[in-house]
Amino acid sequence: xxxxxxxxxxxxxxxxxxxxxxxxxxxxxxxxxxxxxxxxxxxxxxxxxxxxxxxxxxxxxxxxxxxxxxxxxxxxxxxxxxxxxxxxxxxxxxxxxxxxxxxxxxxxxxxxxxxxxxxxxxxxxxxxxxxxxxxxxxxxxxxxxxxxxxxxxxxxxxxxxxxxxxxxxxxxxxxxxxxxxxxxxxxxxxxxxxxxxxxxxxxxxxxxxxxxxxxxxxxxxxxxxxxxxxxxxxxxxxxx
Amino acid sequence: xxxxxxxxxxxxxxxxxxxxxxxxxxxxxxxxxxxxxxxxxxxxxxxxxxxxxxxxxxxxxxxxxxxxxxxxxxxxxxxxxxxxxxxxxxxxxxxxxxxxxxxxxxxxxxxxxxxxxxxxxxxxxxxxxxxxxxxxxxxxxxxxxxxxxxxxxxxxxxxxxxxxxxxxxxxxxxxxxxxxxxxxxxxxxxxxxxxxxxxxxxxxxxxxxxxxxxxxxxxxxxxxxxxxxxxxxxxxxxxx
Numbered sequence: 451x452x453x454x455x456x457x458x459x460x461x462x463x464x465x466x467x468x469x470x471x472x473x474x475x476x477x478x479x480x481x482x483x484x485x486x487x488x489x490x491x492x493x494x495x496x497x498x499x500x501x502x503x504x505x506x507x508x509x510x511x512x513x514x515x516x517x518x519x520x521x522x523x524x525x526x527x528x529x530x531x532x533x534x535x536x537x538x539x540x541x542x543x544x545x546x547x548x549x550x551x552x553x554x555x556x557x558x559x560x561x562x563x564x565x566x567x568x569x570x571x572x573x574x575x576x577x578x579x580x581x582x583x584x585x586x587x588x589x590x591x592x593x594x595x596x597x598x599x600x601x602x603x604x605x606x607x608x609x610x611x612x613x614x615x616x617x618x619x620x621x622x623x624x625x626x627x628x629x630x631x632x633x634x635x636x637x638x639x640x641x642x643x644x645x646x647x648x649x650x651x652x653x654x655x656x657x658x659x660x661x662x663x664x665x666x667x668x669x670x671x672x673x674x675x676x677x678x679x680x681x682x683x684x685x686x687x688x689x690x
Numbered sequence: 691x692x693x694x695x696x697x698x699x700x701x702x703x704x705x706x707x708x709x710x711x712x713x714x715x716x717x718x719x720x721x722x723x724x725x726x727x728x729x730x731x732x733x734x735x736x737x738x739x740x741x742x743x744x745x746x747x748x749x750x751x752x753x754x755x756x757x758x759x760x761x762x763x764x765x766x767x768x769x770x771x772x773x774x775x776x777x778x779x780x781x782x783x784x785x786x787x788x789x790x791x792x793x794x795x796x797x798x799x800x801x802x803x804x805x806x807x808x809x810x811x812x813x814x815x816x817x818x819x820x821x822x823x824x825x826x827x828x829x830x831x832x833x834x835x836x837x838x839x840x841x842x843x844x845x846x847x848x849x850x851x852x853x854x855x856x857x858x859x860x861x862x863x864x865x866x867x868x869x870x871x872x873x874x875x876x877x878x879x880x881x882x883x884x885x886x887x888x889x890x891x892x893x894x895x896x897x898x899x900x901x902x903x904x905x906x907x908x909x910x911x912x913x914x915x916x917x918x919x920x921x922x923x924x925x926x927x928x929x930x
Contacts, residue, residue, distance in 0.1 A: 465707050465750050467794055512784075516794070540777060544753060552752060
């Protein structure tokens with residue numbers, strides 16, 4: 451063991467830091483007609499990997515937090531404000547960026563509301579892709595998206611993350627459709643209804659969806675009094 | 691929206707990167723006689739926060755992965771090899787390091803086996819502290835430890851992380867003692883036994899603990915055939 455321990459301020463100057471964001475939205479796949487997960491990708495305009503698709507991202511600005519940087523990237527590439535934004539992982543394999551200086555990417559994942567996603571803007575460099583059917587991306591970005599998909603699907607089971615795809619109020623059918631689209635499998639309506647109501651995670655608003663049928667479905671909201679183990683003591687703080 | 695999107699290789703040179711590690715071991719607290727969680731801390735030998743305790747850490751070396759860096763820190767500060775090592779979070783608040791350049795810390799958490807922890811070495815700069823009763827640490831390290839404790843306790847509920855405190859085989863009483871020490875509350879032996887056996891997470895080895903009593907308890911091991919949602923597709927790869 452070394453007699454002297456390095457201190458946290460012995461900082462490396464040879465490793466650079468970037469922040470990238472996996473932004474999920476639910477949209478209809480025109481090929482299948484089914485609602486599924488999409489993400490926006492940016493076409494790289496320089497080497498390495500010029501011309502390939504990559505996750506939106508960029509350098510961390512000096513005066514912004516990691517989450518602020520991710521929110522800025524999201525705003526820039528989609529025009530949207532995230533309904534849900536959480537740190538995913540820091541990716542730092544030695545060989546993840548070919549040539550030049552080594553880059554460690556702190557990656558966030560975000561969910562945007564489905565009706566907002568329809569209004570998302572894109573410039574020439576941004577294109578939305580089906581998250582489960584991507585081309586070969588730049589760097590290790592396929593691995594990053596694969597991990598983000600796993601995290602989202604895993605988190606559907608034990609948190610209220612599905613809420614982020616919906617508005618403040620929603621019908622049980624709308625909530626079930628989110629589960630079906632994200633998990634890519636049919637969900638039995640009766641079982642779903644029973645489990646959701648038993649979980650205490652959602653609350654009947656007493657109102658009903660208007661203008662739909664002679665027997666309009668009830669509107670629910672997530673129960674904000676009910677603490678779930680979403681992010682624990684680390685509530686993301688963003689300065690704007 | 692900006693006409694041109696920044697690319698992930700537009701890297702910031704004003705933000706430095708460090709890797710720190712929260713290393714948990716179970717040890718007896720001489721004040722209470724109870725087994726509890728301890729972590730090793732390093733006394734800072736320079737400003738900022740000179741003389742304060744801090745998490746072991748240091749700069750990322752050019753040729754090592756983030757996890758390798760954390761394992762190196764752990765080896766250096768305890769002499770031990772981690773039984774469990776996982777990325778916790780990247781901490782990047784703008785004001786987390788007073789003065790000088792801004793530092794983003796990618797933090798790992800590690801669990802070391804209890805019998806190994808008894809053999810842990812420490813030099814003058816390293817001291818073990820009770821994790822739930824820490825002094826004011828340097829930087830945001832109290833927040834980091836608080837989050838690591840939350841993650842560990844949360845993960846006890848849905849993963850086999852408790853295993854990392856034990857050897858390959860263990861009795862149900864030993865496993866229950868780990869839960870009691872980490873969660874800091876008594877666990878009912880009969881309920882614990884029933885839940886553990888029903889979960890399929892552990893397997894009877896057919897052997898018994900020798901040399902203890904006329905009716906020695908059964909030895910169990912974790913069921914490696916049984917996939918749990920520990921880290922999903924991101925299995926940490928370390929080059930050594």
